[in-house]
Amino acid sequence: MTVLTSVLDPNGPEHRANREAMLARLAELDGEHAKALAGGGEKYVARHRKRGKLLARERIELLLDPDTPFLELSPLAAWGSEYTVGASLVTGIGVVEGVECLITANDPTVRGGASNPWSLRKALRANDIALANRLPCISLVESGGADLPSQKEIFIPGGAIFRDLTRLSAAGIPTVAVVFGNSTAGGAYIPGMSDHVIMVKERAKVFLGGPPLVKMATGEESDDESLGGAEMHARVSGLADHFAVDEQDALRQARRVVARLNHRKAYGDPGAAEPPKYDAEELLGIVPGDLKSPFDPREVIARIVDASDFDEFKPLYGTSLTTGWATLHGYPVGVLANARGVLFSEESQKAAQFIQLANQRDIPLLFLHNTTGYMVGKEYEQGGIIKHGAMMINAVSNSKVPHLSVLMGASYGAGHYGMCGRAYDPRFLFAWPSAKSAVMGPQQLAGVLSIVARQSAAAKGQPYDEEADAALRAMVEQQIESESLPMFLSGRLYDDGVIDPRDTRTVLGLCLSAIHTAPFEGARGGFGVFRM
Ligand code: COA
Numbered sequence: 001m002t003v004l005t006s007v008l009d010p011n012g013p014e015h016r017a018n019r020e021a022m023l024a025r026l027a028e029l030d031g032e033h034a035k036a037l038a039g040g041g042e043k044y045v046a047r048h049r050k051r052g053k054l055l056a057r058e059r060i061e062l063l064l065d066p067d068t069p070f071l072e073l074s075p076l077a078a079w080g081s082e083y084t085v086g087a088s089l090v091t092g093i094g095v096v097e098g099v100e101c102l103i104t105a106n107d108p109t110v111r112g113g114a115s116n117p118w119s120l121r122k123a124l125r126a127n128d129i130a131l132a133n134r135l136p137c138i139s140l141v142e143s144g145g146a147d148l149p150s151q152k153e154i155f156i157p158g159g160a161i162f163r164d165l166t167r168l169s170a171a172g173i174p175t176v177a178v179v180f181g182n183s184t185a186g187g188a189y190i191p192g193m194s195d196h197v198i199m200v201k202e203r204a205k206v207f208l209g210g211p212p213l214v215k216m217a218t219g220e221e222s223d224d225e226s227l228g229g230a231e232m233h234a235r236v237s238g239l240a241d242h243f244a245v246d247e248q249d250a251l252r253q254a255r256r257v258v259a260r261l262n263h264r265k266a267y268g269d270p271g272a273a274e275p276p277k278y279d280a281e282e283l284l285g286i287v288p289g290d291l292k293s294p295f296d297p298r299e300v301i302a303r304i305v306d307a308s309d310f311d312e313f314k315p316l317y318g319t320s321l322t323t324g325w326a327t328l329h330g331y332p333v334g335v336l337a338n339a340r341g342v343l344f345s346e347e348s349q350k351a352a353q354f355i356q357l358a359n360q361r362d363i364p365l366l367f368l369h370n371t372t373g374y375m376v377g378k379e380y381e382q383g384g385i386i387k388h389g390a391m392m393i394n395a396v397s398n399s400k401v402p403h404l405s406v407l408m409g410a411s412y413g414a415g416h417y418g419m420c421g422r423a424y425d426p427r428f429l430f431a432w433p434s435a436k437s438a439v440m441g442p443q444q445l446a447g448v449l450s451i452v453a454r455q456s457a458a459a460k461g462q463p464y465d466e467e468a469d470a471a472l473r474a475m476v477e478q479q480i481e482s483e484s485l486p487m488f489l490s491g492r493l494y495d496d497g498v499i500d501p502r503d504t505r506t507v508l509g510l511c512l513s514a515i516h517t518a519p520f521e522g523a524r525g526g527f528g529v530f531r532m
Contacts, residue, residue: 004277004301007296007299008278008286010279010285014285015282015286016285018284018285018286018288019284020289021288021289022287022501026500029487029498032079032085033075033076035085036075037057037086039055039056039086039088039107039110040107040111048109053108053180053203053247054180056108057090057105059140059251060090060092062247062251063140065094065096070093070103071507071511073091073125073126073497074122074125074495074496075497076498077119077493078116078491079488081118081491083116083118083119084110085491086110087119087121087122088107088116088143089119090103090104090105091103091104091122091126096138099136099258100265101137101138102127102130102135102137103137104123104137104138106140106141106142108180108181108182112182113143115143115146115147116150117150117153117154118491118493120153120161124160125493125496127160127164127165127168129514131171132518133427133514133518134171136173136175136261137174137175138175138178139175139176139190140178140180141180141187141190142181142182143182145182145184146186158186161189162189162190165194174196174261174263175195175196176196176257177194177197177198178200178244178250178254179191179197179199179200179203179204179206180200180203181200181204181205183205184208185208188207191239192239196241196257198241198242198243198253198254199233199240199250200244200245200250201230201231201245202225204228204233204240205228206228206233207224207228210224210228214227265516265517266516266520269330269513271330275306275307276302276304276308277307277308278308279303280304282299286501287370287408287501291370291409294339295409296339297370298310300337300408300504301322301324301326301335301337304328306330309326310325310326310335311325311326312324313325318344318348318350319340320338320339320341320342320347321337321343321347321350322336323336323351323354328505328508328512329505329512331509331512331513332364333363333404333512334357334358336367336368337370338368338369338371339370341410342371342375343374343375343418344375344380345380345384348388348389349388351418352391352392352395352530355392355395355396356395356527358522359401359522360524362521362522364401364402364512365399365403365404366406366508367419369405369407369408369415369416370408371410371413371415372410372412372440373415373440374414391530391531392418393418394528394529395530396418396424397424397528399523400521400522400523401520402520403420404426404428404515405420405421405422405428406429406431407430407431407437407495408435408501409432410437411437412436412440413439421437427511427514428496429495430497430507431486431489431498432499433498433500433501434501435486436486437484437489437494438484441480442476442484443477446472446473446476446477449472449473450469450472453469454469
């Protein structure tokens, strides 16, 4: 039998304390998600409704097949910045007429739906997901275009939005734009570059320059409708393929467009899968509140993979990294999970071998992070920890099977890289509220700074101010701690969202399904030089 056994005691004091800490973090997370849902706030929502318009998420809901999930991505974008949480854009994956699509919707209640630097990053991330997974892209447009005060941050990189649309189209990935309101200036190229365009009567405004600009430029008198109304574009310019009488009609027509795309998944549905043997609720009590004590990732794996069935690879070797094979919602996965925080040479070599095996077998990889990084110290340096870590990073970098990453606990230093951190292009990366990610732990980082400052003072023959050192350490520790937290990192788009641990299996299942829309093949060779 390869069904994982569990030694978790859900009634024990440790489990209960961990659970309490996780629930407190989840409550905090709910509060931040609520900000994204609130959009521009009551005043702007009321004004929007008074105009007879649907909110961004209502539009998405009507677009999707009834009773199907929507995997919202990056809902905390712009968290911790001067912009509204959510970055005036909703993105995610949902099913339209049975087809998994990447959907983006401007939130016109937030500064007229204008795009700020975080909206741009969120939109570009959505495009990357659509391209990598061959998901048709549906844009629900109503935006004041560039957020003008921050134009210097977005004007030049923002051109990538339109480039991406046509590259998606060139790759045979359908693009659909539904225009509900303002889509002017640069924004006009969203419908302009899309394969299919639907515009809402008397609402869509699609022009390069509005009446005031036209008056300034040429002296011509004009109005919104004649310059860029749905009727004009449907009957005269030909930019609109479909004329919708209202928002509901536009969404109905968008569904019909998707129904006729003939977009096929590369892989069939694997069918029903047996759920894990253990309760997902118990995932709340596994990660310790302070991340200092280790936890057995098999307890997590047992609660996310099908039937808790896991064939471990090299269980006796490099034991601080657990590797093995499972299925998740019917999809085969190779799992790499940190067991005791530190990665040694053995773990690194085991990982490199395991990643190559997954590539030979065309099996996607799931990385479950809880690492403080690669081991330091004379013994380990002499034992070749750099070259062994490099092997693992080489394998991750050049692996061609899709990767999924979940930050459960620590994800520090080069360990974040070796475990397929953001820069290593996992198809999706999510964090639990318990996660922390930085170049190293806050105390270690503050300590290193202090030692360096002390040595520098000694070299100059200057006395060292111990009081100032203590204050600096405390300040640095606090700063690094806050910058390591998932909400901060999610705000900067370093993950695709912070999720409730109990939802991990569902979220990964949705991602795996999306991933299996595009064909993939593991790397049979083509790795860099493995330094032996
Ligand atoms: N950049 C920054 N802020 C913007 C903005 C933009 N592009 N567009 C709108 N806003 C702000 C407004 O200043 C306003 O702020 P306030 O409520 O604090 O005064 C808020 O968003 C709502 O705008 P408002 O004009 O009241 O909303 P509306 O729904 O009636 O109209 C637009 C929305 C988008 C049609 C209108 O604001 C507009 O034409 N904006 C400029 C569009 C443009 O030319 N963009 C440049 C494209 S590159």
